[in-house]
Amino acid sequence: MSARPEIAGARRVVVKVGSSSLTTLPGGLDEARLSALVDVLGGVRAGGREVVLVSSGAIAAGLAPLGMQGRPRDLATAQAAASVGQLRLVQTYADAFARHQVTVGQVLLTADDLTRRSHYRNAHRTVERLLALGVLPIVNENDTVATEEIRFGDNDRLAALVAHVAQAEALLLLSDVDGVYDGDPRSGPAQLIDTVRSAADLAAVTLGSARRNGVGTGGMATKVEAAMIAAHAGVPVVVTSTAQAAAALAGERVGTLFAVAGRRPGARQFWLRYASRPRGRLHLDEGAVRAVRERNASLLAAGITGATGEFLADDPVELVGPDGTVVARGLVAYDARELPALFGRKTGELDPEYRREVVHRDEMVLVGRRIVG
Numbered sequence: 001m002s003a004r005p006e007i008a009g010a011r012r013v014v015v016k017v018g019s020s021s022l023t024t025l026p027g028g029l030d031e032a033r034l035s036a037l038v039d040v041l042g043g044v045r046a047g048g049r050e051v052v053l054v055s056s057g058a059i060a061a062g063l064a065p066l067g068m069q070g071r072p073r074d075l076a077t078a079q080a081a082a083s084v085g086q087l088r089l090v091q092t093y094a095d096a097f098a099r100h101q102v103t104v105g106q107v108l109l110t111a112d113d114l115t116r117r118s119h120y121r122n123a124h125r126t127v128e129r130l131l132a133l134g135v136l137p138i139v140n141e142n143d144t145v146a147t148e149e150i151r152f153g154d155n156d157r158l159a160a161l162v163a164h165v166a167q168a169e170a171l172l173l174l175s176d177v178d179g180v181y182d183g184d185p186r187s188g189p190a191q192l193i194d195t196v197r198s199a200a201d202l203a204a205v206t207l208g209s210a211r212r213n214g215v216g217t218g219g220m221a222t223k224v225e226a227a228m229i230a231a232h233a234g235v236p237v238v239v240t241s242t243a244q245a246a247a248a249l250a251g252e253r254v255g256t257l258f259a260v261a262g263r264r265p266g267a268r269q270f271w272l273r274y275a276s277r278p279r280g281r282l283h284l285d286e287g288a289v290r291a292v293r294e295r296n297a298s299l300l301a302a303g304i305t306g307a308t309g310e311f312l313a314d315d316p317v318e319l320v321g322p323d324g325t326v327v328a329r330g331l332v333a334y335d336a337r338e339l340p341a342l343f344g345r346k347t348g349e350l351d352p353e354y355r356r357e358v359v360h361r362d363e364m365v366l367v368g369r370r371i372v373g
């Protein structure tokens, strides 16, 4: 039996690989390393498992062809580099996977594709259909159209969301370091962490950011945050180096395992907690806060004192207590402009069309539990 049966037994895996494993600053795309990873994933596919690849590297792969020396600081140039680099990246993958008789498909996502619920369902359907057709989806952020405000920013978090979208049974976060250490191994001796079962296991850990002059973006902090999100959503995660990918997927004890820390939540609950972007706020009185927090109740108009934001019915909003604390997140049943006439009114006093809950319990998640740190 393997050391990590939950990884060895996973039939559908999401594998995320970072820029630092695929590219070098002076040379651009490192085809030998990319090809070595494809050989591993080709083998995994031949063994009957499904793979979704989340690959960074578009911007880094575009630098050398454009004669650029470093990662561009301005958005427009980074987008231009991504436009050139993404094409090279997927073409190189397509050629390498073809040698394993595996067809690949490109899936470019913007944050909006996951923060809007209808788009989220659409992304799920697309990935599901690609897998059903035997295609290996290669996912990246759609850098050429993503603007600063709407970026995922780092692909580690994107990979955690994709693991949920794809209903994966394991997530592998690959980088140039073989696991999570108790301190940045570049800055001195550090100890590898074998397993993380809760945030407490990371209490004494220092997580550095990516090298300033390197090609990666997030460093270990974004990987750990992404791993915690996935583990809380019922997906076990291994953080390790690309060189150890085969061993990790075979369930060997390499890198750092983030053990499953929660039951897999429903799609809507997961989406609300981790992927949605609130479009406004509802201000609750004390009674409403207690009802929502302690009695598992839906939010009724009677307990709302005000609202801010330009939201429409079915948008995600934050539910805020009188002291400004965010209590919950939920889907609001009315447009912002309809609400002021309802505030503080008992349900029986309202016109029949306004008698439904402002936020239904089934469309709400309580907030206040930090998942990292």
Ligand SMILES: Nc1ncnc2c1ncn2[C@@H]1O[C@H](COP(=O)(O)OP(=O)(O)O)[C@@H](O)[C@H]1O
Residues within 6 Å of the ligand: 017, 018, 019, 020, 021, 174, 175, 176, 177, 179, 180, 181, 182, 183, 184, 185, 186, 205, 206, 207, 208, 209, 210, 211, 214, 215, 216, 217, 218, 219, 220, 221
């Ligand atoms: N506590 C830590 N444990 C392991 N690596 C760390 C830690 N803190 C910082 N790092 C650094 O994070 C880097 C990986 O992040 P990054 O360059 O963003 O990777 P990628 O491009 O593969 O996503 C490693 O090179 C490592 O030196």
Ligand SMILES: N[C@@H](CCC(=O)OP(=O)(O)O)C(=O)O
Residues within 6 Å of the ligand: 017, 018, 019, 020, 055, 056, 057, 058, 059, 060, 082, 140, 141, 143, 153, 154, 155, 156, 215, 216, 217, 218, 219
């Ligand atoms: N979408 C960007 C990747 C951003 C990113 O997260 O990079 P990395 O830290 O290397 O995983 C690109 O393809 O260049």
